Amino acid sequence: MRAMPRVSEAHLAARRQQILDAARACFARNGFHATSMQDVISEAGLSVGAFYRYFKSKEELVTAIAEQVIGRVSDLLDEVRAINPPPPIEDVMRRLLQTVDPQFSPDGVFPMALQVWAESLRNPELAAFVRTIYGRVRGHFDEIARDQQAAGRLPADADPEAVGAVLFSMVPGYALQRVLLGRPDPDTFLAGITALLHAPDKN
Amino acid sequence: MRAMPRVSEAHLAARRQQILDAARACFARNGFHATSMQDVISEAGLSVGAFYRYFKSKEELVTAIAEQVIGRVSDLLDEVRAINPPPPIEDVMRRLLQTVDPQFSPDGVFPMALQVWAESLRNPELAAFVRTIYGRVRGHFDEIARDQQAAGRLPADADPEAVGAVLFSMVPGYALQRVLLGRPDPDTFLAGITALLHAPDKN
DNA sequence: CCTTAAAACGAATGTTCGTTCTCTTTAGCG
DNA sequence: CGCTAAAGAGAACGAACATTCGTTTTAAGG
Known part of the structure; x- marks a missing residue:
């Protein structure tokens, strides 16, 4: 079994880092609290759903x-x-x-x-x-x-x-x-x- | 004129300080951002409307x-x-x-x-x-x-x-x-x- | 003691937020 | 090439928030 439609491990890591980089930019600009999730997600060029696949909160x-x-x-x-x-x-x-x-x-x-x-x-x-x-x-x-x-x-x-x-x-x-x-x-x-x-x- | 139902200057200052003290306690406990206006107002024992008479925001x-x-x-x-x-x-x-x-x-x-x-x-x-x-x-x-x-x-x-x-x-x-x-x-x-x-x- | 306006009140408002959930797309595998 | 499950999308939701506003209370002046 194990039908396996998954994407490469490297791709997952890259996506995660892409989010982290975007978040770092936003946080540096506006601080943790004044940065909304939408800010981070837009900066990363992703969708809300995609983000929550990589971070719980x-x-x-x-x-x-x-x-x-x-x-x-x-x-x-x-x-x-x-x-x-x-x-x-x-x-x-x-x-x-x-x-x-x-x-x-x-x-x-x-x-x-x-x-x-x-x-x-x-x-x-x-x-x-x-x-x-x-x-x-x-x-x-x-x-x-x-x-x-x-x-x-x-x-x-x-x-x-x-x-x-x-x-x-x-x-x-x-x-x-x-x-x-x-x-x-x-x-x-x-x-x-x-x-x-x-x-x-x-x- | 000047019908003057106002309260003493000292009372106004005391109220203001009362709010500041409450805010200081709340901010020390939870930080600026995690403290809601309701937290501060409750701690001060006042009403929402009363607060906004003393601070604009x-x-x-x-x-x-x-x-x-x-x-x-x-x-x-x-x-x-x-x-x-x-x-x-x-x-x-x-x-x-x-x-x-x-x-x-x-x-x-x-x-x-x-x-x-x-x-x-x-x-x-x-x-x-x-x-x-x-x-x-x-x-x-x-x-x-x-x-x-x-x-x-x-x-x-x-x-x-x-x-x-x-x-x-x-x-x-x-x-x-x-x-x-x-x-x-x-x-x-x-x-x-x-x-x-x-x-x-x-x- | 009645008038008057400031002071206090708190329900209501409108917005923003983080998160969820359903649906669509994508990519590996047989 | 078709099947399958993960990955991605984004509309929708409910909670929480700061602030407003119409009303009630309070206290000083006449």
């Missing part, structure tokens, strides 16, 4: 998009840390900011990440996913701190997780300034980091 | 709430900087984080600020307001940096605006970690700042 679509967005953030960070041997903190942060800087533009991942964060406050499933991914990212910053400590560029008694948290904080903190205020540029920000690292001991 | 309500929330963030920062004479950077940041820490809880202002930020990406009017207030807050961090430089705790040739940007970035960056990951606690984060400030010069 709008919420499932939002979650899928969120996973892609957060996953990309994590990957970006992975790349930066893969550099060997570990350069000084300022260089690590420079490379990091230069890598993520394009993502701060209106069609980058950061504006959407902002929406995911806000959404995760009232969507426990999404919150759990966000926690998993960002925990992993945080872990990489801890590793960076450990590398720096091993290289003698941090006090021997410093807590790597504490330093990792501070380094981690600078990335979304900087992103927020860029998105909301439009400044400073990466070089200025990096100069600020350098100045703080070279603060004379006066305490 | 839901959007106007959201804007009013956003203004209150952001205004409070700014005020908090103002207080911390008013301390004289300026303590060392670590102490400034300690005081700052201790002041804003309660605001990271689910009913604090930070979760709502997150929503305001996300919302401002597609509401130009709100975006302009956010820019104004956060610009002012940023300015205070620049002043902190200048104070520190004058006290010899930063390199003489450092750019205060660059240092201010970095210090500023740590606050929302830390808040995000607290809200999304639940850690680290303020003391650990502050220890991380201390470790970075005391990094041995190896470059």
Whole structure:
């Protein structure tokens, strides 16, 4: 049996991605809530019925998009840390900011990440996913701190997780300034980091 | 003429605030978009008609709430900087984080600020307001940096605006970690700042 | 205490939305 | 080439929504 009128597996995956791409464009333009299903479906050039063959609901679509967005953030960070041997903190942060800087533009991942964060406050499933991914990212910053400590560029008694948290904080903190205020540029920000690292001991 | 059946000015203001308080509670619980007008109106114990006497639309309500929330963030920062004479950077940041820490809880202002930020990406009017207030807050961090430089705790040739940007970035960056990951606690984060400030010069 | 207009009310409205369901088309298989 | 079941289409539906509007209540002025 198994009469099999099905279409190729690749075609199904392509259709699904076609919807995801359309949704990403719409969400970036208008946000999750102000985007109607019709918007997404029209953007994808499909019919309502076709959409609901690939996603059970709008919420499932939002979650899928969120996973892609957060996953990309994590990957970006992975790349930066893969550099060997570990350069000084300022260089690590420079490379990091230069890598993520394009993502701060209106069609980058950061504006959407902002929406995911806000959404995760009232969507426990999404919150759990966000926690998993960002925990992993945080872990990489801890590793960076450990590398720096091993290289003698941090006090021997410093807590790597504490330093990792501070380094981690600078990335979304900087992103927020860029998105909301439009400044400073990466070089200025990096100069600020350098100045703080070279603060004379006066305490 | 002027038959005047009006109620006292104070009563009008109180009613308005009553609505704002109810809205804040609802928005904190469910977010701007998932909160219906009926939710807000019921929470306030009013009628639909009464609400629309005080606000033209839901959007106007959201804007009013956003203004209150952001205004409070700014005020908090103002207080911390008013301390004289300026303590060392670590102490400034300690005081700052201790002041804003309660605001990271689910009913604090930070979760709502997150929503305001996300919302401002597609509401130009709100975006302009956010820019104004956060610009002012940023300015205070620049002043902190200048104070520190004058006290010899930063390199003489450092750019205060660059240092201010970095210090500023740590606050929302830390808040995000607290809200999304639940850690680290303020003391650990502050220890991380201390470790970075005391990094041995190896470059 | 009666008049008057603001204030409050809440049923009604019209729209928009996400989703369902039935029908048609398509593509693989024998 | 015809059979079959999946894929796609889109009209239709019901729920939820923000807002309006005609009416009732309230309180200050004369």
